[in-house]
Amino acid sequence: MKVKYFAWVRERIGKAEETVEPPAGVRTIEDLIAWLSQQGETYAHAFERPKVIRAAIDHAHVRPDTAIAGAREIAFFPPMTGG
């Protein structure tokens, strides 16, 4: 699945998007955050405070317990500051 990162999540990880293939046990957004956090220091730094990370599946906001099955594009980012 495609994963996108924005703002300081993007900066800390050092890339704007990538394709990942998490193992079968990774079922929800929070599972995916936990798994990504183990993919290296940059990921650990980006996700060090999982509670502040917001997520979207296919362009819609989702909660941490949302299942990721069937997602085409998952995005992680800090709280929004537009407007």
Next chain:
Amino acid sequence: MKVKYFAWVRERIGKAEETVEPPAGVRTIEDLIAWLSQQGETYAHAFERPKVIRAAIDHAHVRPDTAIAGAREIAFFPPMTGG
């Protein structure tokens, strides 16, 4: 003192302004309305429902029990419908 009338109060009385000299017993806005109501049919018609009449003294809204002593200009009109 000068008295001004607006909207349907003006139309019913048939003039936009006049100078009146009420007797000494006419001390408040409501006294003045009662006295004006006795100045002819057009006045009686204009002030037939005293509660809906609004008043201003020298360009500021006032209540019916406000004293009129010292007023330069008193105005009577219906509830406002601007904006």
Next chain:
Amino acid sequence: MTAIVTIRIQEQDFDTAREIAALSHGRTDIGAVVSFSGICRGNDSGEEIAALTLEHYPGMAEAEIMRRAEQAMARWPLSGLTVIHRHGRITPGQNIVLVVTASSHRQAAFEAAEFLMDYLKTSAPFWKREESAGGESWVEARAHDDEAAARWTRS
């Protein structure tokens, strides 16, 4: 804080864009500008309106709006405030009234604009006369407008 206050009662139309620009142009302390344009509708509760004629009380109209503007300035941190109210004959689709508020914060700009509009409806000395197929008649004040204005004194 320096605030620009503009109040105009006029027969001619106004240019909303110019008034917004006048409050914000060249300034970097303004984060929010809210404008409200009140426009003459062609229909009031199902009846076709050919035109409105707005009568006003010259002198008091300016004074009353200035009192409300001062209340708004005391209540919200505004950097500028413009109120323009037209009088005379106005046809459907034409502007009647404009309120523009500028502030460093959006909530202040929104609330001050609503406050000013609520009081323009209920305390500024203007009266609307409607022309329709059935003749001419004075528009009746609405209890709803009084309630809208009253909410600013409850909190």
Next chain:
Amino acid sequence: MTAIVTIRIQEQDFDTAREIAALSHGRTDIGAVVSFSGICRGNDSGEEIAALTLEHYPGMAEAEIMRRAEQAMARWPLSGLTVIHRHGRITPGQNIVLVVTASSHRQAAFEAAEFLMDYLKTSAPFWKREESAGGESWVEARAHDDEAAARWTRS
């Protein structure tokens, strides 16, 4: 009721007057047009700002604003609604965001504009980065903005 909905995410500036006119020109069913312009300030909590850079999530930004626009249309009797949000580098005094709402009634136009602005602040995927003398940093989300958005779900 036919409603005109316009949502644009763009780098270039917008013309507030043109957007207001686009919603109201030639129509006689609109009694109220409210516009909100969000402008880049030169100062944030005492610190001088040289510029903001707005990053956004293309695709989701449009989708999220459209969802909020649909909520607004369902909740208030709007005849039109325009949201324009800029991205890229913006200097103090320049426009960031525009919301315009048109309705037959002023309360609907005011409330819908506030609703849209509150959600643009908290749910549209945009992130502000500030340039100041001390370097660059991401703007932190404010609890106050979340509270402002939450009031629309309480009633």
